[in-house]
Amino acid sequence: MRLRYNTGRPIHANGRDLAALLQGLIGDSTSGVNQLAILGHSMGGLVARSAAHHGIQAGHAWTGRLERLVCIATPHHGSPLERIGHGIDRALGISRYSAPFARLGKIRSAGITDLRHGRIVDVPNDGTPVPxxxxxxxxxxNIAATLDSDPNSLRSRHVGDGLVPVPAALGLHPDPRRALTIAAGQRHVITETGHLEVLKSSEAAARIQAWLSD
Known part of the structure; x- marks a missing residue:
């Protein structure tokens, strides 16, 4: 099953809807679906994680059948592109001459704004992060991609595939409370590949096939 969703909506809203959809489709024991694997690219990986979170919170039966989750070039800890856009908006707002341009820049969708920190749930009014x-x-x-030939280079760590840095795509974070616990054998970096090119990568396809058949 392929899912299309509105990238303009908050990620947590799309995640909640996906959780409800999966519960309606395969939550019943008569559905015949005993195992489920979800593959998500970029924001799709965040939506999938959000769906799992909301499904578990709601006690959905489908979450117990979610055997594998593959995230491809997913900004688990945010995208620097959105952070740069946010920073430009703040800088433009300093001057009364450039303030109108800042207001134009702020007309970005809620979904894109969520990419700033890889946010997959609704944040409380006080801004407290939700683990x-x-x-x-x-x-x-997790599969990450980088435009560089060296997955550990400075360019890979900060630019990655052009949109998502390698550490963010792998779920790595200096704060252990935010780092995603994934074994080294369940992470993979594809070099000399861009954010969209990874979808056509034979290396990525082979790696995913091996993981799903394991």
């Missing part, structure tokens, strides 16, 4: 780790019973895999 959203991976479902403990699900085998999770």
């Amino acid at each position: 959203t780790l991976l479902p403990s019973h699900t085998r999770c895999y």
Whole structure:
């Protein structure tokens, strides 16, 4: 099943709707679906994680059948592109001459804004971060891409595939409370590949096939 969603909506709203959709389709024991694997690219990976979070919170039966989750070039800890846009908006707002341009820049969708910090749940009014780790019973895999030939280079760490830095796509974070616990064998970096090109990568396809058939 392929899912299309409105990228303009908040990620947590799309995640909640996906959770409800999956519950309606396969939540019943008569559905015949005993195992489920979800693959998500970019924001799609965040929506999938959000769906798992909301499904578990709601006690949905489908989450117990979610055996594998594969995230491809997903900004688990945010995208610098959105952060740069936010920073430009703030800088423009300093001057009364450039303030009108700042207001134009702020007309960005809620979904894109959520990419700033990889936010997959609704944040409380006081701005307190909500911990959203991976479902403990699900085998999770992350694929990152980088334009560089060296996955550990400065360019890979800060630019990555042009949109998502390698550490963010792998779920790595200096704060252990925010880092995603994924074994090294369940992470993979594809070099000399861009954010959209990874979807056509034979290396990515082979890696995913191996993970899903394991």
